[in-house]
Amino acid sequence: MDFRVRIIEWLAEQTGLPQEQLAEWLEVPPQPELGDYAFPCFRLAKTMRQAPPKIAAGLAEKAPLDLDWLEKIEAVGGYLNFFVNRASFISRAVSAVLHADAPLAQSDEGQGKNVIVEYSSPNIAKPFHVGHAFTTILGHALYKIYDRLGYNAIRMNHLGDYGTQFGKLIVAYRLWGDEAALVKEPIKELLRIYVLFHDEAKDKPELEQQAREAFRKLEAGAAEEIDLWKRFKDLSLKAFNTVYERLGVSFDYFYGESYYSDKIPDVVKLLREKQILTESEGAQVVMLDEYDLPPCIILKSDGTTIYASRDLAAVLFRDQTWSFERNIYVVGMPQALHFRQVFSVLEKAGVEAAKRCVHVGFGLVKFPDRKLSTRSGHVVFLEDLLQESVDKTLEIIRKNDQLRQADMSEAEMRQVAEKIGIGAIVYTFLKNGRERDIVFSWDEMLDFDGDSAPYVQYTYARARSILRKAGHDDTAADAGLAELMLLDSDDEFALAKLIDGFPAAVSKAAYAYEPYMIVRQVTSLARAFNKYYNQTSILKTEDPALRRARLALLQAVCKTINSGFELTGIEVVERM
């Protein structure tokens, strides 16, 4: 039973307003003392020609107080406040979670619908730095969320594996490449010659010309150039995979930019047919004045393609292949204009799929002192950040292990440190609205207090520890509904509300492409639980029925935390 739905039904009866409308207006009061649900009557004032407080008072008088699940209805100011029966609410919320056989918040709303999530998309031959962490972590979370909602979510890694930069690499490798170094540390070696190329090119402009020629040959299908390019690509992918594995990230397709190379003539043909392709300063462009946007270049003046044309080809290809419900681009905010242009070109060409494409932007990872730049080599490698975090975690675990004489094995400590260290990093990228810039700071990234993954993981581990000590059986829901009705304290009620609100948080997160909404829900739950067990002794509960009920509540808390973290790519641990 859904208390919210019942209240909406009742309100619909009383006011004659449609349920959808009421559902939108019904809210949760800012303070629990005010009630559990609240209906603001201000909007009714005009049509009912009454002051809001009067409307609220009138509705309160009609309250059906004979219901067992409803405690009381109060009119306060212009609000109609509903108080549900706590024991009833708590028992149903806990029971629902424990008896669910599907993952929490799972739904079938996405049944049979394809959603493409394009994310990570690193450039081949360039280091995987902290800037790539954002798209990788955010994209992965969005994939998990849509997957949970029943969509057929497709993970797409749009590799940066094409363009003049590869001409540069080919030329550089022929001049200065070190085969042994390439095998040993491919990214470092490729970066080395790439930087070297730019240094040398300052004095020898003919290098740039050679690079363009090499890329032209690559595009034309010259065997030697293709072999080298493939080699660079394979080695880079191998290196990226170690980071992906650590983050628990994987993909369904690695269709990089090169994949769309031969599909671009069709794009040009389409735009010509629609007569929207015009020549400007030697280049082929689509004018977008009616959208208040600058022109979008489709073919450069030398006739070669550009990233916009590849993105256009990708949309057409994806829609033909998957008839996507939504095509999501998890790409940084600086490229917002580019995507508006691409989507607008498609719309102008009458491609209906354009409306189902969405750019999910995110902020920049900035450094307080220096600028992030691949060429200068001033980057923080994601691998190093992860390792630093794991190392710090391991140190803390070691210290605690001695302090508590917990006797964890070396292997277990390492395993746990990996999950917590990685989780801490993932959490910092997902805890706030995605469009915020992140100013990189080691201190903040490695702060394990307060709002952080380790805080939540710690809470989870504590709860699991209590369940273990109680000899609680996870597989069976020990307490029945009658026993769960014994739970009615403020803290228990607060926990039940947070557990109950979890599915709503998931769907809101999906709708807004904002995983932080889930992260916050889970963190609030962890905080509420910390507060609870710090002042209520679970194991020492005298009444055996109440004790069982409390253990069941703990289990529901654990299940919800675990379920929420699963959606973000963070793992929980039994001990830490």
Place this chain on the structure above:
RNA sequence: GUCUCGGUGGCCUAAUGGAUAAGGCAGCAGUUUCCGGAGCUGCUGAUACGGGUUCGAUUCCUGUCCGAGACGCCA
């Protein structure tokens, strides 16, 4: 110059146009013979500035100031 975002306590962040603006960090004061102190309790402290719309504005419109980003042959 044009456009797009953003400006919330010392710092980082949250709040479908609604009630006393929420959380974390830092600071201060407590807290461990009792389920694990990466914890818990308490205190201090904020909507850049001026107009406007509204019964009601952190939220919407407008102007100013400040910051970031984007602005045709890179991605």
